[in-house]
Amino acid sequence: MDQQQQQRVGAPQFRPPPPGQGGGGGGESSSILFVLVGFLAIFSMLVLPSVSTISNSFSILHQVPEGHVGVYWRGGALLKTITDPGFHLKLPLITQYEPVQVTLQTDQVKDIPCGTKGGVMINFEKIEVVNRLRKEYVYETLLNYGVHYDNTWIYDKIHHEINQFCSSNSLQDVYIDVFDQIDEKMKDALQVDCTKYAPGIEIINVRVTKPKIPDSIRRNFEQMEEERTKVLIAIERQRVVEKEAETRKKMAISEAEKNANVSKILMEQKLMEKDSSRRQEEIENAMYLAREKSLADADFYKVMREAEANKLKLTPQFLELKFIEAIADNTKIFFGDKVPNMVLDQRLLGNFLKVSREVAKDVSKKTIEEANADNGESGNPEVEYA
Secondary structure: OHHHHHHHHOOOOOOOOOOOOOOHHHHHHHHHHHHHHHHHHHHHHHOOOOOOHHHHHHOOEEEEOOOEEEEEEEOOEEEEEEEOOEEEEOOOOOEEEEEEEOOOEEEEEEEEEEEOOOOOEEEEEEEEEEEEEOHHHHHHHHHHHOOOHHHHHHHHHHHHHHHHHHHOOOHHHHHHHOHHHHHHHHHHHHHHHHHHHOOOEEEEEEEEOOOEOOHHHHHHHHHHHHHHHHHHHHHHHHHHHHHHHHHHHHHHHHHHHHHHHHHHHHHHHHHHHHHHHHHHHHHHHHHHHHHHHHHHHHHHHHHHHHHHHHHHHOOHHHHHHHHHHHHHOOOOOOOOOOOOOOOOOHHHHHHHHHHHHHHHHHHHHHHHHHHHHHHHHHOOOOOOOO
8 A cells, every 4th residue: 555655656666674674664654754745745736725925936726816817927027928717727936926906996095194385284094096907908017017006106196196285285275175176186196197107007086084183273173163154154044034035025026916917907807898888889879870871761762752653643634633632622611692613613624624734744754754764774665655
């Protein structure tokens, strides 16, 4: 069994000592110890993870965690080989390996002292910088700035930019007025230089905590803040009073406008009623005029028709009849020896009848002429009477 183990690990084979010679037990134990040491060495090189520089140099199998890439050095020179997360192999003692994070990471820069424009020393306890190294720029960035590239472009740069900012602003500006702008200013300042000199570094966000200032100055600021709060309260109270007065004014104006609109509507209603009454009277007057005109036209037409009828009645026979009726209607009674001879005077009666015939003849002639004139205009033949 011992010989088989020695053959597996490649150890030299020792022949067992001949019987009767001493030291047989010591040679067997030394061979077992040698096999165990070789087995442990091979196990450590193959299985144990790289937790230090020495183990990293001796390991063959190594693991790249998720969110990182593996970079390699051979003889101190950076190789262009970049590996993805997972298990990989390398040459022990010749190739060194280091994982580099390529996902979002937060670097905390602590205890940054700076002096303001007025000479007051303040201290930023913590500034957090969220950044990321792009995978395609890993080789270029590490070649120029090493594995600890963030010391140059984040930690040291934050110290520099904070001191630059404090030296150009007063304590009032840094602590109160423009404190909300420090995050953006730091982010822009870091990103400008990184874009120019280390384009693989991307600054995502910068979070700056409130700086610590001397206690005496802090108390002054607190008093100032109390006074400012009182002033703001007074201003707000004044605004409330002004707003209430403005509200009352608007309500009064609204009420007046409402009354004016109501009065206007009532006036328009009265005017419409008057206009309706006027139109009704005009219609009634027009109807009355039309009715009276119609009646007048009817009377005129009646009279004209009666006149035309009378013209047609003026015949000798009709006149004689009327004369006789007029005489017959005379109810006078004469007393005496002599009766008036007017009724019995044939000569007088004949003259009256003669005159009546001549008048009737003239009227008939005139009527015939008018009828002929009308017929001539309408294209009808003339009418003659015997």
